[in-house]
Amino acid sequence: MIMARSKQFAGLAVAALLSVTAEAGETLALRCRQVHDGNGEVFEPGVVVVEDGKVVAVGQSPALPSAAKVVDCGEAVLSPGLIDAAWQLGTHSDVGFSEQSSEVIPHLHVADSVDLHSEVFETLAREGVTSVYVTPEAASVLGSQGALLKTGGAGISRLVDCPPSIKANLGPESSRRAGWNRRPFSNNVDFHVRRPTTRMGSTWVFRKAFASAKEYAELGIEAVNGEGHTEESIAALQEVLSGKVGLRFQARKAHDIHTAQRLCTEFGLTHILEYAQEAYECLELLAETRTPVIFGPLDAQARGMTRNFGDRTKPCLRAPMLLQEANVPFCLTACDGLGESGLARIAGRAVRLGMDREAALAAVSKDAAAILGVGDRLGVIAAGNDADLVLWNGTPLDDTSKPVLVLIDGQVAHDETGLLDDES
Amino acid sequence: MTSHFESNQPTSARRLSRRRWLAAIAWMLPLGTLQAAESVAITGGTVVNANGDRWEGTTVLLSDGVIQDVGAEVEIPYDATVIDAEGKTLFPGMVLAHTSQGLDRANENNSVTPFVNVYDALDPSSLSFEDALRAGVTTMHVIPGNNCVISGMSRIVQPHGMTVEAMTVRPEGGLKISISPKNGFNRMTQMAELRKALHELEQHVRETAERLYEEEREKQDKKVLVPPEDAIEKGMELVEVNDLDQRWQTLFRWKNGELPVYLHCDRASDLLRGIDWVKSLDLLERTTFVVGGETHKVAAALKATGRPVVLPGNLIYRETDPLTGEESETFVPKVFADLGISFALQTYGGSMGEGFLWYQAARLVREGIDRSVALQSITQWPADTLGLGQHLGSLERGKDGNILILSGDPLDQSTVVEKVLLGGVVAYERENDRRLKELLTGDEIPDEGSAADGEEGTGS
Amino acid sequence: MLGLLVSLLSSTIAPDPVAADRAIAVKVDQVYTGEGEVLRGGYLIIRDGILVDVAAASVPEGAWVLEYPGASACPGFIDPVTGLGAGRNLQEPARAVLPQAHAKHSLAPFHRDFRQAARQGLITVGLSPTSDNLIGGHLAVVRTSGPEEAAAFVQDGPMRMALVDDAFEWNRAPTSRMGAMHLLRQEIGEDFADSVVIDARSADQIRLSLELLGGSGQSVTVLHATEADEVRDSLAAAGASVILGPYTLSSSRHDLKLAAELADSGVPVAFTGNGHAAHLRTTAALAMKEGLPAKEALRALTSVPAKILGVEKESGTLAKGKRADLLIFSGHPLDLASRLEAVMIAGLPIELGSTESPKKGQGQ
16 A cells, blocks of 8 residues: 555656656756855855756856856855745645544655645745645644655646655644543534543553554564554554654654653654754753754744643744754754745844854755755755755845745746746 | 844733843943933944945044034044944934834724823833844834824834833824724725814814803903804914813814824825825825835825835735736835835834844845835934934934944844944943843843842743 | 417427327427537438437428427537435535445436426436535436426436545544545545546646546546646546536636636536536536637537536437437527527427526516
8 A cells, every 4th residue: 555655656756757857958057156055165156057957067167068058147146945844834725734533644645635736835936945845734643744845846846755754743732632522511422532632641642553563563463453543554653663764753842852752762763853942951862862853933932832731932042053052953944934934034043143154054955955864865056966946136045135046956936037038 | 133022922921021121121220311421432333324325443422412423533532431343333223113012002992082192001111112122223103003093192212211201202203093994994984084083173173262252252341242153263363272172182283284194094095095185184294104015006196295104014015816816916115216215114023034124124125125225214214204304313413322333234134233322322232131142042041139030930 | 480380389299109100300490419510401300219310301201390490409408417306415424435325316306406407408417416525426317307207317427526625524534635545545446436527626636636536447527627727738638527617707717718728628628507507508608708619618518518427329419329309499509699499308399388587586
């Protein structure tokens, strides 16, 4: 079944890929005032050569293929396309993103719920975000597998191969839906009543599911549907246990971060933290375990629910710098922000708060790609990588500059410059 | 530049912060109860003036809170307090020409309330003032919000002081009126309410006139021998503001051209109607237009009036074509800038980014607007709009000593406000800003010995 | 004059089962066969309810002759997706997946909806489960009238599916599209159904429909397909058909243009009027206004829905060997100003009554 599924997605990706390469036949050489390659280097002036959707050369004056069409970008500056490693907004219909009939759904796929035609992808592309990892809703304790998408380039967004991972959430979100449990005096008992209502309940669901998966694996027998799991979910969890599928934890508060670590130690798993707003309080732990953190949101607002769960997080604006100093691998996410709260502006805030500009740029490109496991093809402008490029009318990430040209897989996703108008 | 707390915090956090505001303000006090020192000289810095002019190695000399001289070769009196600004940038304190921050609620429920005054609602302990100062805003025009018919009187303040009086720069900013319908009203109702208010004012004035005339005749022991119409006519000359009911005084003063009005016009057609309306009352020259995004479509009409404009905080106007479903986006300031119209910018909610005036100005540059336009829209032009252009908005001889000492260029992303001088006195220093430190590090900084501060943590 | 003739004729027309071997000859000025051609000057010859000739030069011995001077004939209208006469009996939200359900069990043959439909020219309809399920069950192909003026079940139609928001309930598994896709991949196996009608509106829903269906020669029809313009190449490549409508005067330009755009890309288009022939005619007229050729518009009411319902061998066009289901209009069949003069089902005219006049109480 799992094989069949990946064939489905592969089919889709291939179909889209075919249409991409059919159109991107031209070789382009973009000559800019500066090229920030995302790996700490700045070429001034810089040239990037793009062919068949890939970067073939980058440098101050690399050798140009004879067929290359040179595009003079004048004073504009090039950077890698930005990558948001945890995105949800606007990618699905009102119906609902995540399957609510069970808290343990690691066998399902976000890709089935994502609307590839959603307009949010156009907006993201326009703001310089060329790839997003669509992460499951936090409503499930053990949620589905996420999906990495390019935000444009072939007319619509498209799925990209990336190491699979599921997402766990022990925080308030997965037990918040328990509010829909039927109250007393109601006759209808439906499957929502089963939900955990507390963190300890959610943790129990997590441990039960993994313990069952482990037991079936040790006994060497086929799983059957049981309490809190189905044969499919067990199969998926066994892939997590064997390391074939990764694990993310959405854990905003410090004690959630500690719980995540504890659970992973118990089952011999490694994980990535999502949002982790209070990561600055767990620096030692994170540094010791080198747990990657997808950090966000970066703003001055206290977040979280207070009423029942005491979940308010305290903002700490220097958190990214603290993570950097403690050598914790991390990247930044906009937490579904667009416009002035979009990823580029979030990275700009980090610069304003004292982060080195190249480090901030890496935090939304190279480092995100590394955490997603696609560092060999995205996030850095280098020969062999995808041609996901953003041209800025000033210094990248600066408040006085914005993306004016965005290429995804070498194709124009947004163009205010008119530089690539004639396709001769 | 610096960052600041979100001022619209939930109640518990506000209460928490309130308990500490005494402590917070306490550290401000020793820096001066705003009595201007004799002489202050800020030396060695680079001046970036309101229009973007840049002068390195410049000294700014102040005396009695007023700028005496700005230049490279300025003689410094021997007894002057010297502030070394080597490596720093000096910039005029920014002016926020229209905001309802500092009020408990932006709008009054009742539609026609010309008698209310923000003086009664201004809260000096509001975090928005502290945030404003930290972000380099030195003058704020606190005015009721846009959701009204006739709201009340505004006030121009500086974001520093323990009482409203101490904060006041000008006790009267102007009257707030909205042409765009308030919530629940349609345009017919809105205009009807406006006309009704003016009509009732007139009725009241006439009654007062008649009464005054009768009193006058009585004083002279004479009877009133003329019909009421003539009595009213004769009595009109006797009417003065203080004769009227207190509820009508503000409106009366405005109607007679004594007060500016800040006219909110959200949509293009509202603006055209608003212009016609104030013209019909012969009050165009006392009007400042506080516009919404769609008015970019009729910017030319606004230019023709030559009157000041305050742009909305949301700088992007979005519209969906009803037939095709296509969305279009317009960067509003660009339309105005291209037509050569001067305007003042507002901030737009948020705890970062658009909540800063300098960030809004940086966005103008991003969209291709001249840097000098961007800088003036947060300094000189809002000062002019408020009628304080002679005293505020740039670093020039004779103007008030509202000066920012920045770590770099005002529109530079990594610039922070290091010091703020209000009237020549240092009113803010970043290195002593404890709340900022907490925000940056998430730590609680222990307070030195103030009993008002407490044991309670702001923690998880 | 025409009215007099018709009333004379109708008074003499009594379906005469005794003379079943008598042929019926119909003469009109134009015959729109529904295959793109217009025949003139000949007779339609009907025997035993089947068309034996569509352009006969002469009338067989002893045949009933029906003449409608100045009139046009076209195939009876076919509405592929309706809920006629069923009320709420086609709506079964209890389970998300019900492939065993059959709409034929909800057929109410004597319901007046069918009589009304027949009188307006709607001769064959698809009775369909609603979009409340991911898999709703089989459509039923129904003839709206016949002997005793009762509707009749013809055969099972395609399987009805839906991927729209209506197909999801918050308290019924699966609650999300990810759950739905997982479930549907398991359900849709080798022997699922030969033909499927799936309600999919957004470009994304259409894309997923084409991903799930179409294997092993399965024919796919997308219902509503509001954003079909964004994926028309995929639709054409998959050989899928589309059902559009009903359109009204307040339908958006974008929607009205769809039919023309899809026809242009080679995607077969059918219209639905939700069981009302008047809506069918309006839909066709509005689509033509936005560029759909008349030929395609007529097909959309006749041969394309016939193919979708799987009855193309016997219905949908006026051709030799097909059922004699035809309509006689005073003018072009797609002209809203034309009056429906007669309806023949299997060669037998039906009582039209006063269906063409406005109902009491209507109109403002």
